[in-house]
Amino acid sequence: MNLVTLIGRLTADPELKFFSSGTAISKGTIAIDRSYKKDNQTVTDFIPVEVWGKQAEYFSTCFQKGYLIAVSGSLHIDRYVDSDGNNRNFAKIVVHKLMRLNIPKGNGLDAGNGDGSSGNNSSDNSGGNAGDSGANTDAGGSVDASGADTSGTATGNSADTSGVDNGNSTLSNDPQANLTACIDDEEIPF
Known part of the structure; x- marks a missing residue:
């Protein structure tokens, strides 16, 4: 089973593009702090997410930089050869469900x-952060x-x-x- 659920903040407004077929894709990145610190500094992971179809249009319209969001989807590893001939891997989450948890002031x-x-x-x-008075x-x-x-x-x-x-x-x-x-x-x- 390939199922990933993450909660983090959008680092930028989602980008929306359409293929010639009319299919929409929206891409973004969420920042998630790890549960431990390295040299007393918080370690943050920046995880790319992709949303497809009508949900991509919703994502790009109703979500903005700084929003705390929850995503659920599957982990995809894209493999490619870079310009120097090196094999590279690129991990991303292909989102199946998403939810706004709050909107920053x-x-x-x-x-x-x-x-x-x-x-x-x-x-x-539906599961929003009711304890956050700024939401x-x-x-x-x-x-x-x-x-x-x-x-x-x-x-x-x-x-x-x-x-x-x-x-x-x-x-x-x-x-x-x-x-x-x-x-x-x-x-x-x-």
């Missing part, structure tokens, strides 16, 4: 009301670096609540307001 998604207040709508993220698992709207709302629609707690309830958060009837309203991982149909 200061990434622009925690300013849900445009007034600097949080805008957390207490969404359930805001609801991305209300588009904001610029100053925290000002740039989407032209209400966000956070003042969002249009007459929309559709997807079991995680209420979606607005305005499609533009839903661009960052990612659904719970369990709602993905794959």
Whole structure:
């Protein structure tokens, strides 16, 4: 059985690419601290992950640098010959399931009301880090670096609540307001 489950932080925004067939692939790297120290310094592993298909589009849209995430998948070892003729191995995790555990403060998604207040709508993220008071698992709207709302629609707690309830958060009837309203991982149909 080849099954790997990891929890770590994304080191950069996921990169999304499409093959000519239309199949999507998204790549990222997660940083995981080892449980021991070397010379009193924490040792961190940087593990490449790949996500395929519709889930790749979800990964690149709803996950960003700094997010604490959980991935479950299989370990793949790619073998290749480098430009010097040396045989090389490249290990990566091909992700089958993924989950956001929290969203770090200061990434622009925690300013849900445009007034600097949080805008957390207490969404359930199925196993999210409830003990982390800095976790805001609801991305209300588009904001610029100053925290000002740039989407032209209400966000956070003042969002249009007459929309559709997807079991995680209420979606607005305005499609533009839903661009960052990612659904719970369990709602993905794959």
